[in-house]
Amino acid sequence: MPYALNRVTVPVTVDADKCIADKGCTVCVDVCPLDVLAIDLTKGTAYMKFDECWYCMPCEKDCPTGAVNVDIPYLLR
Ligand code: SF4
Ligand code: SF4
Known part of the structure; x- marks a missing residue:
């Protein structure tokens, strides 16, 4: 699987101000069937x-x- 080198252009983005991964939340990481989300431990966000x-x-x-x-993507809507 290709590493997401640019976090701005990937299809799934996380609002760092709202994310509570620093309080232990891992919901999005846990529910993703592809395991493409992760927690950035230094930033405390997914x-x-x-x-x-x-x-x-x-x-x-x-x-x-x-x-x-x-x-x-527009074509999938
Ligand atoms: S870890 Fe994922 S599910 Fe939890 S608050 Fe952050 S973005 Fe939302
Ligand atoms: S759960 Fe995973 S595969 Fe599904 S929309 Fe979110 S990031 Fe994409």
Whole structure:
């Protein structure tokens, strides 16, 4: 799987101000069937580690603070 080198252009982004990974939340990482999300321990936020996505949405739906945004490609909508 390709590493997500640029965190700004990946389809799944996390609002660092809303993310509570620093308080122990790992919901989005746990629900992702592809295991492409991870927690950045130095920043205390979740992020897309691998640039691969099924657009299945549980990461966005289950995030308790609404920090996750999945940018669905136009052709899949
Ligand atoms: S589910 Fe939301 S609050 Fe929890 S780690 Fe993921 S982005 Fe952060
Ligand atoms: S939309 Fe699905 S595959 Fe993509 S990051 Fe979220 S849970 Fe993982």
